[in-house]
Amino acid sequence: MDYQVILIENNRLMLERLSSVIRATAGFNLIARYQQAGDALGQWAMFKPNIILLDIDVTGNLGLIPEFASAFPEAALLCVSSHWDAKDAAQIVKAGAKGYLVKPFTGEEFLEAVQTFGKSGMALGSEVLAFFSPKGKSGKTTLIANLAMSLANKSGEAVGIIDADLQFGDMAVFFNLEPKSTIMEATRDIKFLSPITLNSYFVEVPEAENIHVLCGTKKPEYAEMVDVASFEDMVRMAQSLFRYVLIDLPPGFNPISLAASELSTTTYVMAMVGGGYEVLHMKRALGIFEAWPDYRSRVKTIFTRVSPCTDEERRILEQELGYPVSAILPNEYLLVSAAANNGRMAVDIQPDTPLSQNINRLSEDIMGRRRTRWGAQP
C-alpha cells in the first residue's frame, strides 16, 4: 500500500519542488498540500494520511506539533526545515513528531527518512557511551564491538558505533567492513547533513542490521582533518539516529577524547591489566574527570584481562583504585583474536564464555540505567 502524504510548506516555490519529489517517489501518494498549517489542521478530516510533512521554519509551527500529533494519531509527523538544529530536533520529538528532514530533499532521502523514523521514531535522549583509555591496548575496541552486539540483540534498538580513534581505529577490521566513507568525510560534510544523510556515512554490519559503524580514517594523516566542533555536531546528530552511540576514543587526553567525554552520558575509563601500572594511570585519569559535578555517576571504570576474573579480584582493584569498578572482563585472548581475525564477535560465536556473560551483564546495566533515566520510554 502506498504512503498517503500531506505536505505543509509555506514557501510557494519550495512547495512545488517538494511536491514533485514526493510525486516522483515510488510508493508515495501526495494527497493534499498546504502553505498554512492552520488549513491542514482545519481540513484534515477529509483525508487519511500516514505521513505529514510540516514546515517548521514558519514561526509558530513548532508549537502546533502536539495538535498535529493528536489530530492524526495514525500518521507519522516529520518536521521539515532548511537546516539541522539539534535543539529543535530534541524539542520536536518531545512534542510528538517522529523525525526531522532537511529540505530540499531527494526522493531517496525522503524514503530513507520514512523507513528510519516511520516505525520507531527518531531516537530521543539516546545514550552516548564514550570509551576512554589512558594508554593504548586497553581492550576497548573488543569491548565496544561485543557490547554493541549485545545491546542490539537484547534491546532490539539501533546502535551506532563511532570510531574516533582517528589514526589507528580498528573497528572496520573487527567487523570486517569496507567503508566507502569514514569519520573524516562525515565531519567534513556535517554542516550540510541531517540525520538521514549522516546515516549513509555509517556502514551497516552484515550480521547485525541494527548496528551501524562510522569507521576511522583510512590513513593516519587524515586524522588532523577531523575538526573538534564538527565532531561534536556529528555526535549530537548521531544521537537522533541511534538509541546507543558508542564512541571508541584514541588513547590519552586530546581534543577529541575530551570533547567526546564531555558529550557522553557515561564515560568508561578502561585499562588492560598487564604491565602493573594500569591502576596508577587510571587514578590519574580519573583525577581529570573529577571536575565534573556528576563525576561519580557519569564516570565508570572497566578493567580487561583480569585474571582470575572474580568478584574478589574486582574488590581488590576497587580498593587499589579507590573508585568503584563497574565491570571486569577475563582474558580470552585466543577467542577474541580468533573472532577479530575473522570479522566476528565473541558474544556471537561463544555466548556462554565468561567474557560474553560479563559483556551481556554490562549491556543489561546500561539498558537498566536508560530505563530509569528516561522513565517509561519503551
Add this chain to the structure above:
Amino acid sequence: MEEQGRRGNVITVFSTASAVGKTLVAVNMAAELARLGYRACLVDADLQFGDVCNYLHLVPERTLADAQKAAEADADTFDVSQFLDVYTCDNISFSVMAAPLRLDEAYNMAVLSVQHILQQLQFHFDFVVVDTTSAFSEMNLMIMDMSTIITFLGIVDFIPTIKNMKIGCDTIHSLGYESSKIRLVLNRSKSKTKIDLEDVERILGEPFYHVLSNDFKAAWDATAAGVPLVRSADTALAKDLRSLVARFTNNEVEDDSGAEGGVSSWFKRIFK
C-alpha cells in the same frame, strides 16, 4: 639562535601498536649504552602516561614540565642538565628526563619546547633515547625528524595490530626519511599468535632488522625489580637487547668519524 657544536644521536623508540614494549626497549637501550661507556639520556616523551620512571622505580624531582618553564622564563640561562634525574644500578648510570607529573602540564607541553630541550640534551650526551606514544602526533613527528635512528617496534599479535603496523610502516616511509634511519624491530613477546613472522614481513614489505626473543617473565621480573635487563646477559632477551645496541653503535662508529673528539671537545663546548 643557531647553536654550534657536536650533537649526539637521538634514538627514538616508536610504534603504532600499543603495549609492544617501547618503554622496555627504550630503558634497556639507554642502560646498555651507558654500560658501554656512552653518555646516555633517556627521555620520556609519553607525556601523559609515561612509564619510564615506573620501570626504573625512580621518583623524579624534576620533569620536562619544569624544564619547559625554566626555558621559557629565561632561555639564555637555561641549563638542561639541571632538570635531569640520574638512574644508577651497578656500573650502569644514565640520565633521565622524566615526563611531567601532572596531566595538565603534560597536555600543555609545546612541541617547540620539547624540541628545544632535546636539542640541548644532544649537546650533553652521546645518545638521547626517546620513548614515545603510539601515534603520529605533531610531537612525535618532530621527534622523528630530529632522530638519527627510529626504532620502529612491532609485535606479531592479531590482525588489527598488524594492520596498524602496516599503516605505521607505510606512513613512516612516506615521511621521506632515508630507509637506513628506520629500523624495524620485532618484539616477540606474544608467542601465542598463530600468525607467521614471514607473513608479517611480506605484508610490511621488508624484513625485520632485529628480533627480540620472547621472554615475558624476564621482562616482567626486571620491570618489577626496577632494573634494566641488560645489566646481565643471562637471558636471551637481554642478549638480544645488547646485540641490538651493539649493531646501532657499530653503525654509528662507521657513520660518524668525528665521534673521537670525546670528553675534551665536550668540555670545550660546555665552557666555551
